Amino acid sequence: MGDRYADALDFMRGARTLTRLSDLEARFLGVVSQFGFDRTICTLMAEPGKPIRPRLLFGVGDRANRQRYLDAGNQRIDPTFRAVFGSTRAFTWSDVAGQAVGEEARELFVTAQRDGHEGLVVPVHGAYGEVTAVVLTGVGPQVDEQARAVLQACGVIYAVAGRQLLELADDAPIAASRLTRRETQVLVWLSRGKTVPEIALILDVSVGTAKTHLERAKAKLGHQATVPTVLEAARRGWLVDPDEFA
Amino acid sequence: MIHVVTKANRPLYAEQLHEMHQLRRVHFVEERGWAAMTVRDDGGEYDAYDDEDMVYLLALDSDGRILASMRMRPALSGSVIGDIFPHLIAADEAPIAAPDVWEISRFFAARAARGRGGRIARSEVRLAALEVARALGVKRLVGMVDLEILAPLMTDSGWRVRPLGLPAPYAEGIAQGIEVQVSRGAIVDMCEVLDLKPAVALELDPARAPALPPHQIEAILSLARIDGLQTRIVVSLVRRIVALQEDVDEEQLLSMIAYVETLVGGLYTSA
Numbered sequence: 001m002g003d004r005y006a007d008a009l010d011f012m013r014g015a016r017t018l019t020r021l022s023d024l025e026a027r028f029l030g031v032v033s034q035f036g037f038d039r040t041i042c043t044l045m046a047e048p049g050k051p052i053r054p055r056l057l058f059g060v061g062d063r064a065n066r067q068r069y070l071d072a073g074n075q076r077i078d079p080t081f082r083a084v085f086g087s088t089r090a091f092t093w094s095d096v097a098g099q100a101v102g103e104e105a106r107e108l109f110v111t112a113q114r115d116g117h118e119g120l121v122v123p124v125h126g127a128y129g130e131v132t133a134v135v136l137t138g139v140g141p142q143v144d145e146q147a148r149a150v151l152q153a154c155g156v157i158y159a160v161a162g163r164q165l166l167e168l169a170d171d172a173p174i175a176a177s178r179l180t181r182r183e184t185q186v187l188v189w190l191s192r193g194k195t196v197p198e199i200a201l202i203l204d205v206s207v208g209t210a211k212t213h214l215e216r217a218k219a220k221l222g223h224q225a226t227v228p229t230v231l232e233a234a235r236r237g238w239l240v241d242p243d244e245f246a
Numbered sequence: 247m248i249h250v251v252t253k254a255n256r257p258l259y260a261e262q263l264h265e266m267h268q269l270r271r272v273h274f275v276e277e278r279g280w281a282a283m284t285v286r287d288d289g290g291e292y293d294a295y296d297d298e299d300m301v302y303l304l305a306l307d308s309d310g311r312i313l314a315s316m317r318m319r320p321a322l323s324g325s326v327i328g329d330i331f332p333h334l335i336a337a338d339e340a341p342i343a344a345p346d347v348w349e350i351s352r353f354f355a356a357r358a359a360r361g362r363g364g365r366i367a368r369s370e371v372r373l374a375a376l377e378v379a380r381a382l383g384v385k386r387l388v389g390m391v392d393l394e395i396l397a398p399l400m401t402d403s404g405w406r407v408r409p410l411g412l413p414a415p416y417a418e419g420i421a422q423g424i425e426v427q428v429s430r431g432a433i434v435d436m437c438e439v440l441d442l443k444p445a446v447a448l449e450l451d452p453a454r455a456p457a458l459p460p461h462q463i464e465a466i467l468s469l470a471r472i473d474g475l476q477t478r479i480v481v482s483l484v485r486r487i488v489a490l491q492e493d494v495d496e497e498q499l500l501s502m503i504a505y506v507e508t509l510v511g512g513l514y515t516s517a
Contacts, residue, residue: 005412009336012409016400088394089420127398128362149393149420153413156397164401195441206401207439214438226438 004034008150015154015161021058024165028158029060035151036141037120040134041066042159045084048129054081057132058162077105084123084133090152092143093119116140120148122155132159167209177238183217186210187233188241190226247464248374250449251302258452258460262304265312267291273354279418295351299323303374303447305359305367310461313359313367318350318375318387325349327390327410327423334390334423336411346385350375350426369440372403374447376436379428381447386425393420404436443471454505456487463506470510480506 011031018024028040039061046052054070056063075081079099083091097109112119118141122134134155143151171182179187182203189199200210214226223229233239251259267290274280275291283291299320305313321328321342327335327349328342335342342349359367379387391399393413400407410423437444448467450460466487470479484503494502 009409009412012412088392124397125394127402145415149413149415152420153393153396153409153422156393157400157409160397160400196438197441207404208401211435211439 004031005150007031007034008154011154012157015157016164018161019165021162021165021169024158024161025058025060028154031154032136032151033138035138035143035147037136037138037151039137040158042132042134042162043070045081045131045133046129057166059134061137074108077102078108079105080119080121084121085131087123088125090120090122090148090155092121112137118143120151122152122159124156124159132163134159164206164209164212167205168212170205171213174242176240177236178220179217179233179238180213181242182213183220184233184238185241185243186213187217187230188239190214191230191234191239247448247467248370248446249304249306249460249464250374250378250447251304252449253298255450255452255455258450258455259302259304262306262310262312262460263302264288264290266302266304266315269312269315269354269356270352274352282417293326295319295324295326297324301378303371303378305371306461306464307358308461308465310459312356313364314353314355314371316350316353316371316375318348318378320345321347321349321388325388326351327388331390331414331416331421331423333414334411334421335388339410342386342388346383348379348382348384348387350387350389366442369404369442370446372405373433373436373440373442373444376405376426376428376433377445377447378449380430380433385428387428388423388425390421390423393422396422396424399424404440404442406432406435448509451505454501456484456502456506458487462487466506467509470506480510 008031011027015024015027018027025040029038032040039059041059041061041063042057043066044055044057054075056067056070077100079096080093083096083099093109093113097113100106100109116139117137118139120136120141120143122136124132124134126132136151136155171180173180174184177184185203186199189202194202196210196214197207200207203210214229217233218224218226218229221229221232223232230239249259249262251263256263267288270291271285271289275283275285284293285291296317301318303316303318305315307313319325322345325342353371355364355368358364375387388410399405406427407424410425413420413422433444436442448464450463455463466480466483469483480503484499484506
């Protein structure tokens with residue numbers, strides 16, 4: 001009984017130090033499987049200023065099937081989606097099944113919950129209207145109050161850490177320099193007087209990710225401060241935005 | 247800038263502290279429904295930790311009204327998490343009843359400072375907490391938050407946050423213990439990530455500050471920080487202030503100018 005909670009705490013402490021998404025997925029699955037879950041899909045539900053179009057981000061499970069479900073427009077009838085936006089607490093499919101209106105919606109739950117399957121949905125609300133959801137599913141999982149609280153905390157950290165790893169993975173080396181595409185872009189925008197939060201908006205990544213790229217560039221160029229890093233990159237002729245002349 | 251209200255300079259902030267307790271009632275009791283809290287006859291929310299050791303951080307608007315606020319105290323002389331929610335701290339964590347640990351609590355933003363418009367006020371309150379802590383030699387800030395804000399706390403607060411233990415349900419939500427790292431690097435990084443100018447914490451010395459409302463002193467300092475003509479601006483502004491006030495002799499005037507100049511030029515140091 002005590003061990004899975006100890007594992008959950010280990011995950012909460014260590015998840016953000018992992019550098020590979022596959023490691024994060026494996027560690028998280030290792031925790032939630034002890035509560036009876038075997039699928040751990042994280043979905044981006046909404047971003048500020050963009051049309052609501054749910055999109056699968058990462059996780060263990062039948063991703064193709066999940067994406068098909070999202071593409072089919074089931075959010076119109078599936079009360080789970082509404083609950084993600086309206087709730088800050090983890091909830092189960094059984095909690096919201098009663099809100100299903102119409103034959104089609106009720107059928108979704110009958111299908112999903114066949115053979116004792118249950119889902120625990122962890123809504124993750126960002127600072128400025130961004131919403132992601134971690135959906136855990138399994139057969140006959142344990143979802144008492146304490147388990148829900150711990151799974152919610154682990155789910156939040158899973159979503160936060162996974163999103164950052166996804167953003168950092170969207171990068172590539174550049175032949176002409178030792179910096180990556182993203183590191184170069186951050187330095188180029190800094191040299192034009194943009195701040196880190198502005199650059200995060202321009203590159204459509206979180207401030208944490210923009211900052212991580214900057215820190216990596218600093219390490220490669222051997223400086224601790226930002227201004228010398230930009231100057232050094234300029235001196236080496238590396239301040240060329242790889243996307244600008246593409 | 248963020249006003250640091252200590253035992254010593256509390257008399258300067260009687261009005262703001264009254265408003266802060268009122269807003270705490272609005273935010274925590276009325277909006278969040280924390281029914282167990284104590285509301286006094288004056289309509290303000292108080293608890294046993296609002297004692298002499300408590301330090302309040304206040305972001306004020308140009309009329310001296312509160313935009314955002316947080317409170318912090320030495321964990322050694324009592325803390326909400328240590329006394330009431332100790333189960334939020336894992337058994338293998340270092341004890342929080344230590345001289346280099348302070349607790350943060352009651353962070354809120356007034357309605358005018360929610361959403362993107364209040365981003366700077368809220369961020370500066372968090373930055374001020376780090377600055378005050380660092381000036382006092384504090385290494386760790388601890389506190390309990392509702393699990394619903396853990397994600398934005400980790401991604402957008404600029405703080406280096408880590409969980410102190412497993413969460414636990416409480417009457418109105420799920421509580422999570424957190425620790426915030428205090429270090430020079432944490433402050434530098436926070437300023438870069440959120441594009442903040444450092445040294446936001448302003449602790450007025452009640453014996454030396456001009457006899458003006460704190461938000462007006464802040465306005466002068468903010469103006470002086472904008473460009474390089476600091477000394478001239480400060481001197482002329484302080485002269486103007488003093489011209490409006492009777493019973494100030496030349497010596498007091500010079501002392502005020504020297505004090506305001508120190509504030510303009512200096513990084514935050516604990517008084």
